[in-house]
């Protein structure tokens with residue numbers, strides 16, 4: 001990987017069914033568009049890259065449900081990446097998958113097409129919790145999917161779990177954690193449920209069908225996970241992510257180091273060459289917009305919905321808030337000062353002293369990091385590091 005190497009996020013906006021808590025950009029009635037959509041992504045790759053053949057070192061197919069795409073379509077998109085970008089020979093190429101949508105032939109075929117890391121949305125092993133989330137798989141399906149992934153040569157896999165959900169208890173959470181640990185994943189992502197506006201789950205909350213999640217219980221669940229995963233040899237390298245040594249997600253590290261990544265596909269967000277942008281959300285509109293002939297130039301395609309140059313203040317806030325997420329790495333204070341011409345202490349004046357006095361952050365070896373106390377209050381720390389966007 002070179003210093004200028006980028007990451008590519010490719011959004012696949014299709015699902016068979018919408019889960020009760022989901023507010024992702026995904027559609028359940030557009031499965032017929034899948035092949036045209038794969039061609040659209042190839043068109044967008046060509047538009048964005050232009051003549052440059054930028055070096056790239058990670059690709060991430062997120063969704064939606066990328067495992068609803070045929071191996072041929074995924075292969076076609078990956079051929080497009082190789083044609084228009086200088087993809088590193090050892091590039092990390094991840095796809096998200098729903099456990100119930102894969103079999104051995106499928107996993108073997110996507111591995112042959114170039115996928116070398118897989119992320120399964122497990123969420124829970126408890127039937128009543130999976131039912132509340134309206135997930136369509138059960139844990140037996142997860143176990144089978146993991147076995148098949150290994151057989152197909154995809155042994156670098158992540159499992160996602162959700163805590164902080166209504167009705168979940170500390171023992172039921174521990175049961176989910178221990179069950180996924182038995183599968184010996186390379187990587188675990190643990191997310192606290194947020195009940196998003198407009199979702200069925202929010203309606204259930206408003207009409208009293210479910211009780212609001214208890215934030216103190218969620219904190220206890222997080223603490224339990226930290227202890228249990230440390231015991232099992234996982235490195236807690238990001239607030240919500242744990243990895244076996246050498247198995248951190250390279251793609252997400254690009255986000256957390258505030259590096260350059262391209263977001264392609266309906267509703268994707270990107271940050272590259274000092275520009276933040278997002279793509280139109282509706283897949284049909286996306287495909288139509290890609291027919292336009294006036295290409296804005298790197299990093300934008302004709303399907304961009306909004307873009308803006310990142311202001312100095314935005315870059316400062318983004319740098320601190322993303323890098324503090326990395327619990328071991330933290331923020332390199334000298335590199336920050338060299339980049340922005342001022343130290344964190346100069347820019348934030350009393351705020352940094354206050355964070356240090358409250359023991360939410362600490363400085364060691366020239367790096368600013370969240371303390372363990374800060375892990376639990378990270379959103380409040382980040383809020384204090386946000387600057388007005390005007391430069």
Ligand code: SF4
Nearest residue numbers: 015018019022063064
């Ligand atoms: S599978 Fe994921 S993206 Fe699809 S509806 Fe469920 S939560 Fe949303």
